[in-house]
Amino acid sequence: MKVGVLALQGAVREHIHILERSGAAATAVKRADQLRDLDGLVIPGGESTTIGKLLREYDLAEPIMQMHRDGKPIFGTCAGLILIARRVEGLDTPHLDLMDITVKRNAFGRQRESFEASLNIAGIADNFQAVFIRAPYIEEVGPGVEVLAELDGKIVAARQGTLLAAAFHPELTDDLRFHSYFTKMVQESLVTKVNN
Ligand SMILES: NC(=O)CC[C@H](N)C(=O)O
Numbered sequence: 146m147k148v149g150v151l152a153l154q155g156a157v158r159e160h161i162h163i164l165e166r167s168g169a170a171a172t173a174v175k176r177a178d179q180l181r182d183l184d185g186l187v188i189p190g191g192e193s194t195t196i197g198k199l200l201r202e203y204d205l206a207e208p209i210m211q212m213h214r215d216g217k218p219i220f221g222t223c224a225g226l227i228l229i230a231r232r233v234e235g236l237d238t239p240h241l242d243l244m245d246i247t248v249k250r251n252a253f254g255r256q257r258e259s260f261e262a263s264l265n266i267a268g269i270a271d272n273f274q275a276v277f278i279r280a281p282y283i284e285e286v287g288p289g290v291e292v293l294a295e296l297d298g299k300i301v302a303a304r305q306g307t308l309l310a311a312a313f314h315p316e317l318t319d320d321l322r323f324h325s326y327f328t329k330m331v332q333e334s335l336v337t338k339v340n341n
Pocket of ligand 1: 192250
């Protein structure tokens with residue numbers, strides 16, 4: 146199982162380490178031709194405006210959308226969640242237009258720029274120590290989206306089929322459970338492919 150981490154900007158190395166500890170072969174990817182060999186992709190946190198601009202500059206948006214159409218799981222964390230969203234508040238055109246969610250950026254306000262909270266995440270953990278850094282949250286989800294976690298009534302993790310999103314940074318803790326959930330999604334997509 147080979148999982149790529151989009152390495153244009155942001156928390157790349159941390160994702161690679163934790164993916165490897167979760168049983169995947171992980172590699173940093175920067176070019177469209179590297180996407181072809183992958184079974185899944187992580188889009189890390191960082192600055193969504195910068196990553197979005199580089200995505201367009203390097204012609205990566207369409208190949209990533211193709212990965213999704215090919216049934217390969219994609220996991221966006223923090224800025225990555227903003228990048229995969231179909232709707233972002235204040236933005237006319239979404240970046241990758243994949244997941245049926247509406248996202249609000251920097252949504253926890255100035256007092257809470259960065260903080261930790263213990264989350265109950267459906268199917269993953271009931272005590273996940275989550276690190277939030279200038280985090281977005283999900284304001285609205287479409288009918289095919291399963292809400293996995295909320296904090297103060299705000300949606301902070303969700304799944305839609307092969308798409309997974311977290312408003313926080315699971316790569317910054319020592320807890321493998323969120324990444325293991327994703328590598329299991331990748332494993333399941335491979336099994337589905339073999340059976341079809
Ligand atoms: N830690 C993060 O990824 C922050 C996301 C950032 N606030 C953005 O809008 O892109």
